[in-house]
Amino acid sequence: MSDTDVLVRRFEEQRPRLRAVAQRMLGSRAEADDAVQDTWLRLTHTDTDTIDNLPGWLTTTVGRVCLDRLRSASARHEEPAEVAADASTAELVDGRDPEQEALLAESVGRALEVVLTTLGPTERLVFVLHDMFAVSFEEIAPVVDRSAAAVRQIASRARRRVQSRSADPQTDPARQRRVVEAFLAASREGRFDDLVSLLDPYVVLRADAAAVRMGGSAELRGSAGVAGFFNGRAQAAVPAFVDGMPGAVVVVGGRTSLALSFTVTDRIIGIEVVADPDQLRELDLVLDGGAVR
Incomplete structure (x- = not known):
C-alpha cells in the first residue's frame, strides 16, 4: 500500500468526526462536506511527517476552515446564523442520512444545533471543539489567535449562553x-x-x-x-x-x-x-x- 493510500485511509477514518464538527459549525450538510474537502486539500499540501497527532491536526484544521468561512460570510454581510435557524434546521431534521443522524445524536440534539447559531464565529468554534470534542484550549488557541487563558474565558462565556438557551437534556x-x-x-x-x-x-x-x-x-x-x-x-x-x-x-x-x-x-x-x-x-x-x- 502506497503512502498516499495510507493517508487516504486514515483521512476516511476521521471523515465522520470532521463532518460532525463542520456541520455543527456551519449548520449545513453541503457546506460541511465542502469544509471537509478543503481540509483534505490542506492535508495533501502539508508535510505529514511533521504532524504528530493526525486526528487532532484534522480536527483543528477543519475548525479553522469553518471559522474562515463564517468570518468571510460575515464580511459579506450575510447572515448564516440567523438563516440557518430556519432554513438549515429543516435540512438538518429532514435531510440527514442515518450515519449523520447517529453522529449528531451522540453529543447534541437539534435544539442545541439551533442554539449554536446564536454564538459568534469564535465562540462557536471554541465551544464545538472543546465542549463537544474535548480539544484542549492549548490546541484551539492558535486557531483563533488567542492565548489559552483567553480561549478558556471564551469557552466559559459560550457555555453559559448555550446552557441558558438550550432545552437539550445533554447540556443540562x-x-x-x-x-x-x-x-x-x-x-x-x-x-x-x-x-x-x-x-x-x-x-x-x-x-x-x-x-x-x-x-x-x-x-x-x-x-x-x-x-x-x-x-x-x-x-x-x-x-x-x-x-x-x-x-x-x-x-x-x-x-x-x-x-x-x-x-x-x-x-x-x-x-x-x-x-x-x-x-x-x-x-x-x-x-x-x-x-x-
Missing part, C-alpha cells in the same frame, strides 16, 4: 453534574466497570505539569486507560463547577490544590486536571456552599 448542568458525581463515587469505591460505562470510548484526559508531578499522567486516551487511572482514586475530591463546567476540586488547608473539569455529552468525553497555583487562581471554582479558592 444538573444532568451533567450527576454523571460527574457518579464517576467520582465509582472512582472512590474502585468500581472499574462503572467508570468505563461513564466514559466515552475515546475520552481524553489531560493534566498540567504540576498535576503530573503529583503523580498524574500528562495525557491518557481511551476509556480503559482513564478508568484504570481513576480506579480507587478521587478520595478527597468533592463536586464543584469549574469555569461553569461540572467538575471536582481537592481542598487542602482551606485552599484548592487540584481542580478537575469534565466535558460531558451522553458520557464523559474529556477531563482536564489543573494543579498549577497560578492557573488555579484564574479558574472560577464554585462548590455548593459558594466560591472556593
